[in-house]
Amino acid sequence: MPEELTEAVRARTGSGGFSRYVTDAVQEQIRLDLLDDLAVEFEEKYGPIDEELLEEARREWPDYEEE
Numbered sequence: 001m002p003e004e005l006t007e008a009v010r011a012r013t014g015s016g017g018f019s020r021y022v023t024d025a026v027q028e029q030i031r032l033d034l035l036d037d038l039a040v041e042f043e044e045k046y047g048p049i050d051e052e053l054l055e056e057a058r059r060e061w062p063d064y065e066e067e
Helices: 003-013 018-046 051-060
Strands: none
Touching: 003 018
Protein backbone atom coordinates (compact mmCIF):
# COMPACT_ATOMS: atom_id res chain seq x y z
CA MET A 1 0.00 0.00 0.00
CA PRO A 2 1.42 3.42 -0.89
CA GLU A 3 2.78 5.30 2.11
CA GLU A 4 0.54 8.34 1.60
CA LEU A 5 -2.52 6.07 1.65
CA THR A 6 -1.28 4.34 4.79
CA GLU A 7 -0.80 7.72 6.45
CA ALA A 8 -4.31 8.83 5.44
CA VAL A 9 -5.82 5.69 6.97
CA ARG A 10 -3.80 6.10 10.17
CA ALA A 11 -4.89 9.75 10.41
CA ARG A 12 -8.53 8.66 10.27
CA THR A 13 -8.30 5.66 12.57
CA GLY A 14 -5.71 6.52 15.19
CA SER A 15 -3.70 3.82 16.86
CA GLY A 16 -5.10 0.33 16.60
CA GLY A 17 -7.79 1.05 14.03
CA PHE A 18 -5.79 0.50 10.85
CA SER A 19 -6.51 -3.21 10.51
CA ARG A 20 -10.26 -2.82 11.11
CA TYR A 21 -10.45 0.03 8.59
CA VAL A 22 -8.65 -1.98 5.91
CA THR A 23 -10.72 -5.09 6.67
CA ASP A 24 -13.95 -3.09 6.32
CA ALA A 25 -12.75 -1.62 3.02
CA VAL A 26 -11.86 -5.05 1.63
CA GLN A 27 -15.21 -6.49 2.73
CA GLU A 28 -17.03 -3.64 0.99
CA GLN A 29 -15.03 -4.16 -2.21
CA ILE A 30 -15.80 -7.89 -2.19
CA ARG A 31 -19.50 -7.10 -1.70
CA LEU A 32 -19.40 -4.75 -4.69
CA ASP A 33 -17.52 -7.33 -6.78
CA LEU A 34 -20.14 -9.97 -5.96
CA LEU A 35 -22.95 -7.58 -6.92
CA ASP A 36 -21.18 -6.92 -10.21
CA ASP A 37 -20.84 -10.67 -10.80
CA LEU A 38 -24.56 -11.07 -10.14
CA ALA A 39 -25.43 -8.24 -12.55
CA VAL A 40 -23.31 -9.89 -15.27
CA GLU A 41 -24.97 -13.24 -14.60
CA PHE A 42 -28.46 -11.71 -14.83
CA GLU A 43 -27.57 -9.87 -18.04
CA GLU A 44 -26.22 -13.07 -19.60
CA LYS A 45 -29.39 -14.93 -18.62
CA TYR A 46 -32.04 -12.26 -19.29
CA GLY A 47 -30.31 -9.72 -21.53
CA PRO A 48 -29.61 -6.07 -20.85
CA ILE A 49 -32.01 -4.01 -18.76
CA ASP A 50 -34.28 -1.81 -20.84
CA GLU A 51 -33.11 1.81 -20.61
CA GLU A 52 -36.68 3.02 -20.06
CA LEU A 53 -37.00 0.75 -17.02
CA LEU A 54 -33.69 2.04 -15.66
CA GLU A 55 -34.87 5.64 -16.03
CA GLU A 56 -38.17 4.80 -14.33
CA ALA A 57 -36.27 3.25 -11.40
CA ARG A 58 -33.96 6.29 -11.18
CA ARG A 59 -36.96 8.63 -10.95
CA GLU A 60 -38.27 6.60 -7.99
CA TRP A 61 -34.97 6.97 -6.10
CA PRO A 62 -35.32 9.40 -3.15
CA ASP A 63 -32.47 11.72 -4.18
CA TYR A 64 -33.18 11.68 -7.93
CA GLU A 65 -32.52 14.97 -9.71
CA GLU A 66 -33.23 15.52 -13.40
CA GLU A 67 -30.23 16.65 -15.41
